[in-house]
């Protein structure tokens with residue numbers, strides 16, 4: 688069931704369309720098969736049914752499908768799902784694409800592996816909705832299924848935090864990023880200003896940033912067990928040198944049931 692809700696920043700297709708070249712350069716796609724190898728080495732799923740939640744342009748979905756997984760990619764942005772469909776056609780893989788809000792997608796006892804990659808979590812003003820998403824994921828996993836989530840961890844962010852940064856891209860586009868921490872160090876407000884061909888365009892978005900402990904607590908609160916944290920996809924500890932927050936969490940149960 689899809690509910691009517693107030694519009695938020697992530698509901699705007701133009702946001703994803705305009706930022707697509709910066710978020711999803713070819714290198715990100717080229718690096719994905721290796722990333723997915725690492726994901727599988729960490730998660731060790733016991734079967735081949737995978738959910739790629741907030742799949743975007745399908746980079747992980749396609750890499751999983753190429754490895755023989757039956758993949759369902761869920762995302763609410765039509766523009767990105769169209770990219771995903773086109774890329775899957777080129778890659779000659781079949782994937783089920785579902786256009787739905789992550790708060791609404793639940794398919795009980797259906798997946799051995801669920802992924803949430805590249806900071807696709809924490810978007811809602813009401814933090815209990817993040818919990819609702821985790822509850823859906825938990826329900827959608829089969830017994831002994833595994834969930835891997837990869838986000839910008841609060842500890843990583845605190846270490847590198849700068850209120851303003853700027854980058855120049857190969858096509859000459861300049862990206863100025865402004866960041867502000869609010870809500871007692873639970874959330875970050877971002878403004879990305881794109882300077883392209885003498886024109887400036889601003890994009891504002893905000894999301895919750897979870898610490899390792901907060902992520903673990905949230906996962907355990909919905910029933911996950913054996914929650915392990917890592918600081919990169921290579922499986923290094925979530926310690927002082929962590930670049931990302933990765934949590935791997937299991938659903939209890941006997942997979943043969």
Ligand SMILES: C[S@@+](CC[C@H](N)C(=O)[O-])C[C@H]1O[C@@H](n2cnc3c(N)ncnc32)[C@H](O)[C@@H]1O
Pocket residue numbers: 697703740741742743744745746747761762763764767787788789790803804805806807810
């Ligand atoms: C940073 S992108 C990551 C995409 C993909 N996971 C990857 O690793 O390439 C975040 C994705 O979340 C999707 N998204 C944002 N809000 C959503 C929501 N409420 N429900 C479903 N998808 C959402 C966006 O459309 C976008 O594809």
